[in-house]
Amino acid sequence: MNGAGTAGTMNDAVHVLVVDDEEIVRESLSGWLxxxxxxxxxxxxxRAAVEALQRARWSVVLLDLKMPGMDGLQVLEEARRLRPEAAYVLMTAYATVDTAVAAMKLGAFDYLVKPFDPEELSVLVQRIVAQQELLQENASLRQALKREYGFHxxxxxxxxxxxxxxxxRVAARSASTILVLGESGSxxxxxxxAVHAESPRAGGPFVAISCAALTETLLESExxxxxKGAFTGAVARRKGKFEAAAGGTLFLDEVGDISPKLQLDLLRVLEERRFQRVGGTESLAADVRVIAATNRDLAKAVADGSFREDLFYRLNVIAVTLPPLRERPEDIPLLVQHFLDRLTKDLARRLDGVSPExxxxxxxxxxxxxxxxxxxxxxxxxxxxxxxxxQLADLGLPAPDPARAAPPSGDPLPLEEVERRHVADVLSWAGGNVTHAARVLGIDRMTLYNKMKRWGLQRPEQEVAAHARR
Ligand SMILES: Nc1ncnc2c1ncn2[C@@H]1O[C@H](COP(=O)(O)OP(=O)(O)OP(=O)(O)O)[C@@H](O)[C@H]1O
Ligand SMILES: [Mg+2]
Known part of the structure; x- marks a missing residue:
């Protein structure tokens, strides 16, 4: 009887490879195991060990250190490359601290000094199996968390x-146009x-275009x-995004920013499911599912006449609004974990978390x-x-505004005022460096300039000038 594998794994699912040049050792160890x-x-x-490692997966590999030809350390080096998930135990009759340290540096789990008895081996392998089970449990727990809290x-x-x-998820299965609303970076x-990946069009292309970045003529031809010859510079026929996205999804980002003429063009395509290239007469089928997004208040734009009402209704078949992060603080620890996992991979650097402060x-x-x-x-x-x-200092967050930290006295602030104050804080924290401030705020420089203009916040030159006047 033995107590190994009580945590759940059937022991016969644990594959052990014994590598030793002496037959008597191979036989007795395999007998015990x-x-x-x-x-x-x-x-x-x-060589035979490396072949066995190439052929199959192993939970545990017992490796003799002294062998003719490739010795145990050489095998270990190769084996760790081939099967990093296996646990390696080196066996040596010439126990010196040096070889043991070298083995541990190369990633061995442990080492055994020959001669050792069956009990010693049994306990060690049991320990390895228990640890491997724990690691696997953690990994599947992570997976489960991701499944429960994740959507692509x-x-x-x-x-x-x-x-x-x-x-x-429901919208993805339909062919309807979707309007995604939410603040920048939400x-x-x-x-x-994710909707595209979940839709019947997942096998087709996902094509994104930002409607804010281009002039009307450029956007139209995009x-x-x-x-060919549609306008100066049109030296050849060129396909647009509606053609490029055929069979897939076309993502129209910042759709709230398009000109009245293009609003009308877009309305036509959405209604007729057909379009023409600029300067062309051929009518082409628009085989795309459109997803549009904007961080503007489209209903307001409709009310003030800058956005066509009929287009708004065409786009707004299904509206999905992403709540801003400040309204879901419970997500912050989860997102921190998510991004640190990614950064660990991208920066190839160990990150255990953030300090409580x-x-x-x-x-x-x-x-x-x-x-x-x-x-x-x-x-x-x-x-x-x-x-x-x-640590807190590593984050470079602007110091909390004491006015904001204090319990609310007087009237609560409108959202825009909170945003304006925060942007002003970050700007002054960044010493007026717009690029730096924009990076910390997670918005692009133009967006920041626009906000500064809207709220009359000073640009760095003006701030310097203001200082000089004092
Ligand atoms: N819920 C989330 N989970 C994980 N990552 C997220 C989540 N929301 C946003 N992100 C991350 O934030 C980044 C910004 O998201 P995204 O580009 O979709 O924002 P946006 O709403 O399109 O912003 P903008 O209006 O500025 O274009 C993404 O690259 C992604 O890394
Ligand atoms: Mg975006």
């Missing part, structure tokens, strides 16, 4: 976001990609393509740049942090 119920195979030398690349546990995911594009500051922060801002702040923290734990 089989008695414990493990599935055992043996290899008489390093989006993670969230907030009820409001869970409703968004549910709606997005995940509109990631959501659009969307619909043009015929840093987490408190992250949860308390207002996040006008939403999830993108959070990601940028963590990225900065990961780069700056000296140890494996990101």
């Amino acid at each position: 089989r008695k414990d119920g493990y599935t055992v195979q043996t290899a008489p030398d390093g 690349d989006l993670v969230s546990k907030s009820p409001a976001m869970q409703r968004v995911f549910d709606l997005a 995940g509109k594009e990631v959501l659009a990609r 969307l619909f393509g043009h015929e 840093a987490m408190a500051a992250l949860v308390a922060h207002g996040w006008p740049g939403n999830v993108r801002e959070l990601r940028n702040v963590l990225e900065r923290g990961a780069v700056v942090a000296k140890g494996n734990v990101i």
